[in-house]
Amino acid sequence: MPRYAYVNDSYIAHRNASVHIEDRGYQFADGVYEVIALINGDLADERGHLDRLERSLAELSIAVPLPRQTLLLKIKELIRRNRLRNANIYIQVTRGVAKRDFKFPDRTRPSLVITAWPFRFDGNTAVEKGAIAVSVPDIRWKRPDIKSVALLPQVLAKQAAAEKGAYEAWMVDSDGYVTEGSSSNAWIVTKQGKIVTHSATQSILRGVTRTAIIRICQELQMAFEERPFTLQEAYAANEAFNTSAVALIVPIVELDGYKIGSGQPGPVARRLYEEYRSYVKEGRSQQLPWTA
Ligand code: PDD
Numbered sequence: 645m646p647r648y649a650y651v652n653d654s655y656i657a658h659r660n661a662s663v664h665i666e667d668r669g670y671q672f673a674d675g676v677y678e679v680i681a682l683i684n685g686d687l688a689d690e691r692g693h694l695d696r697l698e699r700s701l702a703e704l705s706i707a708v709p710l711p712r713q714t715l716l717l718k719i720k721e722l723i724r725r726n727r728l729r730n731a732n733i734y735i736q737v738t739r740g741v742a743k744r745d746f747k748f749p750d751r752t753r754p755s756l757v758i759t760a761w762p763f764r765f766d767g768n769t770a771v772e773k774g775a776i777a778v779s780v781p782d783i784r785w786k787r788p789d790i791k792s793v794a795l796l797p798q799v800l801a802k803q804a805a806a807e808k809g810a811y812e813a814w815m816v817d818s819d820g821y822v823t824e825g826s827s828s829n830a831w832i833v834t835k836q837g838k839i840v841t842h843s844a845t846q847s848i849l850r851g852v853t854r855t856a857i858i859r860i861c862q863e864l865q866m867a868f869e870e871r872p873f874t875l876q877e878a879y880a881a882n883e884a885f886n887t888s889a890v891a892l893i894v895p896i897v898e899l900d901g902y903k904i905g906s907g908q909p910g911p912v913a914r915r916l917y918e919e920y921r922s923y924v925k926e927g928r929s930q931q932l933p934w935t936a
Pocket of ligand 1: 679824825826828829848849851852853887888889890
């Protein structure tokens with residue numbers, strides 16, 4: 645268990661950390677969040693995550709709780725107090741505490757909670773051995789581009805996956821296209837060797853890791869395309885993988901019972917994983933904008 649959490653201006657013992665029952669995050673899921681990987685002391689893609697946080701807040705007309713540099717100081721202080729070098733940092737901002745009423749309250753101060761959970765990036769079994777995914781219908785609202793804390797469809801998707809012994813759920817829209825994973829972006833490597841992921845429309849969360857991987861593909865001149873793809877194309881792909889700030893790049897070796905490629909993590913996913921780790925280690929991730 646992490647020992648400290650940051651809750652509205654204070655670092656407090658995690659076991660005592662709480663928010664008010666009238667917080668709109670609790671009452672209406674009226675809030676947004678970010679997850680940033682701390683890898684060997686480096687906050688991976690910190691700029692991209694803070695760009696996206698501010699954009700999610702703006703889309704919902706929630707005030708920025710702290711200026712960016714101050715927020716970063718709070719995050720780093722929480723990391724220091726918890727003595728962490730490898731962790732997932734969760735930043736949650738809600739519209740704040742107000743008498744229950746659907747419409748925006750007149751005056752509220754946004755609530756800010758930061759938590760830090762230790763995470764082992766090195767030797768992660770899902771990354772090394774690959775993971776299983778199953779498809780589920782994408783039943784989310786029409787703005788999954790906002791990183792909202794309203795995650796019930798993803799909770800149900802992940803539970804459905806878990807009940808089938810799978811690690812991730814790939815969500816499929818009503819036209820039969822894979823949008824993304826329940827908490828990650830979905831990618832395939834086609835038979836022709838092209839790396840494909842859904843375009844950054846309002847139908848997906850534009851992942852910060854996704855942006856970085858696209859940049860890496862461009863730098864390495866790896867064939868890459870942003871477009872929707874179907875489950876059939878995925879079943880027949882050379883490789884499949886997911887990207888997110890939590891586990892970075894997880895090869896998907898089985899989807900809906902179909903073995904993907906050789907049924908082992910493929911060379912493209914492995915290479916991108918190594919390249920992403922170097923990109924963070926060399927400090928190149930720090931200034932990459934979210935929509936680069
Ligand atoms: N999820 N798509 C969805 C629906 C997500 O929830 C996430 C991240 C991503 C990947 O975004 P990024 O690369 O910026 O992490 C895509 C976080 C990790 C979570 O909810 O825990």
